[in-house]
Amino acid sequence: xxxxxxxxxxxxxxxxxxxxxxxxxxxxxxxxxxxxxxxxxxxxxxxxxxxxxxxxxxxxxxxxxxxxxxxxxxxxxxxxxxxxxxxxxxxxxxxxxxxxxxxxxxxxxxxxxxxxxxxxxxxxxxxxxxxxxxxxxxxxxxxxxxxxxxxxxxxxxxxxxxxxxxxxxxxxxxxxxxxxxxxxxxxxxxxxxxxxxxxxxxxxxxxxxxxxxxxxxxxxxxxxxxxxxxxxxxxxxxxxxxxxxxxxxxxxxxxxxxxxxxxxxxxxxxxxxxxxxxxxxxxxxxxxxxxxxxxxxxx
Amino acid sequence: xxxxxxxxxxxxxxxxxxxxxxxxxxxxxxxxxxxxxxxxxxxxxxxxxxxxxxxxxxxxxxxxxxxxxxxxxxxxxxxxxxxxxxxxxxxxxxxxxxxxxxxxxxxxxxxxxxxxxxxxxxxxxxxxxxxxxxxxxxxxxxxxxxxxxxxxxxxxxxxxxxxxxxxxxxxxxxxxxxxxxxxxxxxxxxxxxxxxxxxxxxxxxxxxxxxxxxxxxxxxxxxxxxxxxxxxxxxxxxxxxxxxxxxxxxxxxxxxxxxxxxxxxxxxxxxxxxxxxxxxxxxxxxxxxxxxxxxxxxx
Numbered sequence: 001x002x003x004x005x006x007x008x009x010x011x012x013x014x015x016x017x018x019x020x021x022x023x024x025x026x027x028x029x030x031x032x033x034x035x036x037x038x039x040x041x042x043x044x045x046x047x048x049x050x051x052x053x054x055x056x057x058x059x060x061x062x063x064x065x066x067x068x069x070x071x072x073x074x075x076x077x078x079x080x081x082x083x084x085x086x087x088x089x090x091x092x093x094x095x096x097x098x099x100x101x102x103x104x105x106x107x108x109x110x111x112x113x114x115x116x117x118x119x120x121x122x123x124x125x126x127x128x129x130x131x132x133x134x135x136x137x138x139x140x141x142x143x144x145x146x147x148x149x150x151x152x153x154x155x156x157x158x159x160x161x162x163x164x165x166x167x168x169x170x171x172x173x174x175x176x177x178x179x180x181x182x183x184x185x186x187x188x189x190x191x192x193x194x195x196x197x198x199x200x201x202x203x204x205x206x207x208x209x210x211x212x213x214x215x216x217x218x219x220x221x222x223x224x225x226x227x228x229x230x231x232x233x234x235x236x237x238x239x240x241x242x243x244x245x246x247x248x249x250x251x252x253x254x255x256x257x258x259x260x261x262x263x264x265x266x267x268x269x270x271x272x273x274x275x276x277x278x279x280x281x282x283x284x285x286x287x288x289x290x291x292x293x294x295x296x297x298x299x
Numbered sequence: 300x301x302x303x304x305x306x307x308x309x310x311x312x313x314x315x316x317x318x319x320x321x322x323x324x325x326x327x328x329x330x331x332x333x334x335x336x337x338x339x340x341x342x343x344x345x346x347x348x349x350x351x352x353x354x355x356x357x358x359x360x361x362x363x364x365x366x367x368x369x370x371x372x373x374x375x376x377x378x379x380x381x382x383x384x385x386x387x388x389x390x391x392x393x394x395x396x397x398x399x400x401x402x403x404x405x406x407x408x409x410x411x412x413x414x415x416x417x418x419x420x421x422x423x424x425x426x427x428x429x430x431x432x433x434x435x436x437x438x439x440x441x442x443x444x445x446x447x448x449x450x451x452x453x454x455x456x457x458x459x460x461x462x463x464x465x466x467x468x469x470x471x472x473x474x475x476x477x478x479x480x481x482x483x484x485x486x487x488x489x490x491x492x493x494x495x496x497x498x499x500x501x502x503x504x505x506x507x508x509x510x511x512x513x514x515x516x517x518x519x520x521x522x523x524x525x526x527x528x529x530x531x532x533x534x535x536x537x538x539x540x541x542x543x544x545x546x547x548x549x550x551x552x553x554x555x556x557x558x559x560x561x562x563x564x565x566x567x568x569x570x571x572x573x574x575x576x577x578x579x580x581x582x583x584x585x586x587x588x589x590x591x592x593x594x595x596x597x598x
Binding site for chain 1: 368377378425426438440442443445447448449450451452453454455456457458459460461463464465473528531532533534535536537538539540566567568570571574
């Protein structure tokens with residue numbers, strides 16, 4: 001069975017793993033990424049970690065997941081807020097030359113989507129749409145086992161989709177952007193604003209709604225409608241075979257997902273009502289998805 | 300050079316053509332489709348038309364464009380409002396058996412998109428998003444030269460995307476659906492409602508806005524913002540290499556497209572501001588795109 005090198009690079013930590021084509025982690029090394037110290041240090045560290053992986057030479061290719069949009073054709077980051085100095089840096093080229101095998105770069109949400117599409121809940125399906133909801137909201141369409149990263153690496157940068165124009169301006173995102181309205185951060189902010197009370201986490205909103213708290217019920221209802229509209233919009237664009245949902249908010253999925261699906265149905269054609277909403281199942285989608293990048297390029 | 304048979308089937312008329320792989324019409328037959336008389340009559344008529352095409356036997360495959368969503372894997376229509384009896388009818392299979400070559404079926408907006416992607420304004424680009432705006436609004440994402448038709452054939456059925464929740468309920472579509480707000484029909488309806496006056500066509504709104512009519516200016520501004528938001532949403536989902544625009548409203552493109560692009564930029568990340576908005580250039584995208592279906596399947 002073929003194997004691939006996956007690298008999951010963040011601003012703080014980095015993981016390198018050898019992964020089989022069916023998504024099993026065969027060997028793994030973790031450590032600090034030295035992300036604030038610039039490309040020279042970061043790259044030297046990663047190269048050393050690769051050489052610590054037993055049998056790395058047997059791998060058929062390298063995939064790297066990074067935080068932020070990527071120019072997948074050039075193999076470079078477009079923006080690198082969490083990895084200073086990496087915007088435009090020839091990341092994939094350098095890895096490819098160093099290790100003598102093809103190397104590919106993509107956004108971390110996109111590689112998580114790819115993992116789910118190739119060896120997770122979307123295995124064997126042609127059109128997979130992955131959404132991750134935690135402090136932010138990200139997503140990615142995977143078609144025929146390849147991420148739709150787009151011209152500028154902004155494919156699946158769904159955070160800024162306007163869900164309702166008539167909301168408050170929160171930050172640099174659009175007024176009514178789905179991330180501000182339906183991320184965990186957004187849900188907490190809206191409940192705190194309306195109740196005038198600080199809460200520990202978003203689970204409180206769902207619990208209080210269940211207990212009959214009118215403000216919590218209102219915030220929860222809007223949350224479900226916002227997300228339902230988001231998925232209905234995605235269905236209009238690409239009508240996926242499956243919606244896969246990941247991210248920290250899914251710990252409370254049983255509390256709000258039925259309401260989201262109900263709203264999705266209310267805003268979409270009956271033909272697409274049977275599209276399944278499935279929770280992401282892989283324990284390590286970031287590192288597995290990175291290793292799947294060469295697979296998605298036919299290696 | 301290879302050639303393909305394209306069939307552009309409507310409720311009233313049908314065209315059959317032999318088309319070269321670079322999109323030139325080599326031979327063509329037109330006639331009534333007998334669309335209201337059921338599949339037996341429609342299919343017999345099409346078969347006769349194919350045999351009237353000189354050299355049809357030299358073609359490498361058949362593509363058919365039909366009005367309404369299509370199950371592209373099964374080669375059947377999902378809904379057939381304009382072609383009674385065709386929902387679920389084994390259209391592609393029957394054509395394939397009759398003529399001894401592979402046959403494919405897709406939605407007419409999708410095949411127009413495919414034509415533009417393969418031999419029109421989007422030639423050579425990986426991610427093409429086509430939008431047609433006339434009495435209705437349709438669209439299609441084309442990735443790697445293949446239409447993203449989706450699980451139920453609803454990929455690109457963008458008409459129902461909600462652009463603003465706080466609008467009037469117009470018809471069976473969602474409140475604030477882009478088709479009701481930004482199609483030609485929608486623009487005309489909104490101006491007539493506000494002015495209390497019937498107008499001959501949508502061009503009147505743009506002319507009056509230019510002449511300083513306050514109502515026309517308001518309706519035009521909202522129109523541009525609605526469409527700008529629509530394109531910004533599409534960019535968040537798939538970040539296309541190009542937006543290609545077709546449909547009757549493009550006759551007035553010089554009057555409103557600059558405003559749409561300005562709004563698009565106001566609602567999207569600077570990285571995607573350079574995405575070109577290009578008018579569809581092919582004279583016969585329906586029939587050419589149908590013939591491109593076999594090409595998109597590697598024939």
